Amino acid sequence: MDPKTKSEPMRVLVTGGSGLIGKAIEQVVKNEGGSLEGEQWIFISSKEANLVDLQQTKAVFAKYRPTHVIHLAAKVGGLYLHMKENLHFLRDNLRINDNVLQTAHEMNVTKVVSCLSSCIFPDKTTYPIDESMIHNGPPHSSNFGYSYAKRMIDIQNRGYFEQYGRRYTAVIPTNVFGPNDNFNLENGHVLSALMHKTYLAKKEGTALQVWGTGTPRRQFIYSLDAARLLIWVLREYDEIEPIILSVDEEEELPIKDAVKMIADALDFKGPIEFDTSKSDGQMKKTASNRKLRHYRPDITFTPLSEGITKTCEWFVKNYDIART
Numbered sequence: 001m002d003p004k005t006k007s008e009p010m011r012v013l014v015t016g017g018s019g020l021i022g023k024a025i026e027q028v029v030k031n032e033g034g035s036l037e038g039e040q041w042i043f044i045s046s047k048e049a050n051l052v053d054l055q056q057t058k059a060v061f062a063k064y065r066p067t068h069v070i071h072l073a074a075k076v077g078g079l080y081l082h083m084k085e086n087l088h089f090l091r092d093n094l095r096i097n098d099n100v101l102q103t104a105h106e107m108n109v110t111k112v113v114s115c116l117s118s119c120i121f122p123d124k125t126t127y128p129i130d131e132s133m134i135h136n137g138p139p140h141s142s143n144f145g146y147s148y149a150k151r152m153i154d155i156q157n158r159g160y161f162e163q164y165g166r167r168y169t170a171v172i173p174t175n176v177f178g179p180n181d182n183f184n185l186e187n188g189h190v191l192s193a194l195m196h197k198t199y200l201a202k203k204e205g206t207a208l209q210v211w212g213t214g215t216p217r218r219q220f221i222y223s224l225d226a227a228r229l230l231i232w233v234l235r236e237y238d239e240i241e242p243i244i245l246s247v248d249e250e251e252e253l254p255i256k257d258a259v260k261m262i263a264d265a266l267d268f269k270g271p272i273e274f275d276t277s278k279s280d281g282q283m284k285k286t287a288s289n290r291k292l293r294h295y296r297p298d299i300t301f302t303p304l305s306e307g308i309t310k311t312c313e314w315f316v317k318n319y320d321i322a323r324t
């Protein structure tokens with residue numbers, strides 16, 4: 001039987017399966033009944049295939065013959081890594097995305113869900129940002145490489161649909177955090193890097209150094225919430241145009257408020273200092289979840305303080321194996 005007939009269970013390949021969101025999807029699939037009977041879920045990392053390389057990409061697709069792909073693999077990092085390596089973010093991600101999308105097309109994959117990010121929107125814009133605004137102007141200068149590479153996924157999805165009728169789409173998460181994040185002090189995203197810094201400051205009895213002024217605002221989504229929504233998008237969402245995965249606009253908060261939650265979660269009582277010689281990056285990127293709420297009026301999100309507490313607990317417990 002044709003493996004892609006509707007009655008055949010999905011065989012889902014998750015690229016970037018060893019990362020923050022990939023591990024969250026694995027947990028939902030394995031522990032929360034996220035997988036239906038007969039389905040196969042395959043989680044791959046760069047160790048199995050370096051997706052910058054076309055031959056390795058083709059080989060891993062030939063090995064697993066997926067019917068569906070959740071494409072998460074990317075060169076990923078926080079603000080300060082972007083500022084150092086814009087060219088690498090551009091080139092690696094352009095190549096990974098082209099290799100994955102074209103190989104999926106050649107191997108007759110039914111659906112691909114890729115991952116954009118709310119940081120790729122125009123820097124000069126009106127708020128809230130929505131899905132129609134991705135290409136309306138240059139991104140923030142701090143992460144132009146990543147942003148232009150990610151924007152091209154949206155363009156390619158349109159091309160694969162117009163020329164070949166492929167239903168390849170993308171999600172746009174805001175800042176994601178949770179267990180299995182990259183807790184690297186220099187290169188990680190804000191919450192994971194600051195959890196690690198707070199952990200060390202408490203241990204060593206020093207002040208906590210927050211980079212920037214602490215005034216930029218962000219909407220954070222817990223990785224398990226993002227994972228459940230990604231699985232819903234794979235199963236149900238039928239548009240080619242992307243969909244923002246975000247908490248409500250009112251949940252956006254200054255970094256310094258999130259720092260207080262981290263300090264509480266780790267019981268850090270020492271001084272908190274702001275190194276204002278370091279860049280603030282984008283001051284805000286308020287995203288609208290109107291489209292998501294239209295499709296999913298039922299959804300609830302893990303409160304930020306609860307997600308931070310759970311992630312801190314995971315980090316302390318797994319300090320020896322966490323990506324630091």
Ligand code: NAP
Binds near residue numbers: 073116173175189
């Ligand atoms: P992550 O924790 O850094 O994980 C990245 C994943 O990509 C890892 O599994 C890594 O494999 C894999 N990877 C990196 N380079 C690769 C390569 N050359 N070949 C094959 N695999 C490669 O990232 P994440 O936060 O889960 O992000 C997943 C997706 O969500 C990305 O597309 C990212 O742009 C997007 N996103 C993330 C956020 C966020 O705040 N984290 C927000 C919006 C969108 P190894 O483990 O082997 O290195």
Ligand code: GDP
Binds near residue numbers: 175
């Ligand atoms: P962004 O949301 O795409 O800008 O990426 P990040 O997750 O790296 O968040 C950057 C914001 O957090 C900026 O306003 C930084 O000034 C602030 N921030 C404060 N301390 C840190 C830190 O230790 N690491 C990172 N990555 N950002 C920090």
